[in-house]
Amino acid sequence: MMIEYEEQKALLKTIKDFISLDLGHDLKKIGYSLDCRFMDPEGVNALKIFFEKYGDQIYIKFGDIYGQGIKELEISVIGFKKTKKGYGTLLLSRLVEIAERYNYPVISIHAPNANAIAFGEKFDFKMHGNYMDITTADLKRNLLARKQAKF
Secondary structure, three states, X not given: OOEOHHHHHHHHHHHHXXXXXXXXXXXXXXXXXXXXXXXXXXXXXXXXXXXXXXXXXXXXXXXOOOOOOOOEEEEEEEEOOOOOOOHHHXXXXXXXXXXXXXXXXXXXXXXXXXXXXXXXXXOOOEEEOOEEEEEHHHHHHHXXXXXXXXX
């Protein structure tokens, strides 16, 4: 189950766009604060993208993360200096788009702490031991319902 190079570039672009357009970071100034592990034109089994700068943190894994032949999209860490501004919801929206485009059936939150559990429960993620998950289709519906409820 390989992640082809075009998909790798699209995943990285999605996170870069979130960092620059939504969080407002200048990508030219962040340097090594953004790290994309193991990109390869020949394809990879898993891709890890990590960002940390000015109190904002993102660590997301894509692909066959645990070598079980399952294509996963896992949120390992998200945290924002400015909380309650909708950044988590924006990130989930961007991840749903990429999950639909590249056939990631489930989005999970790994080893959630109390804040992550509360965040996940807002979108109906279900707890399973040391992770929470939701199908991409259900998360898309929940995001849309929350957006419509605001109007």
